[in-house]
Amino acid sequence: MTKAELINEIALSTGFDKPTVSVIVEAFMQNVKKSVCEGEPVYLRGFGSFITKTRKAKIARNIARETSVMVPQHEIAAFKPAAEFAQAVRGKK
Secondary structure (H helix, E strand, C coil): CCHHHHHHHHHHHHCCCHHHHHHHHHHHHHHHHHHHHCCCCEEECCCEEEEEEEECCEEEEECCCCEEEEECCEEEEEEEECHHHHHHHHCCC
């Protein structure tokens, strides 16, 4: 599902017009992005959490050039689904 399809589905299910829904979806995504970038997790009960994870430093290999490169420790964005969301995806609900 694309963002445009999501906006269309929300507009159909709520009765709001697409431009209004689009502004709300954009504001939601900007706020989630801002919070996660600042290191603050976003918890949405029943849906999941947007968090940052720390990847340890490691040695990576470039097989084509037969060289090794040191990859420093770094932060990545991650999504952890809530238990009921994960169960629904597995088909248990």
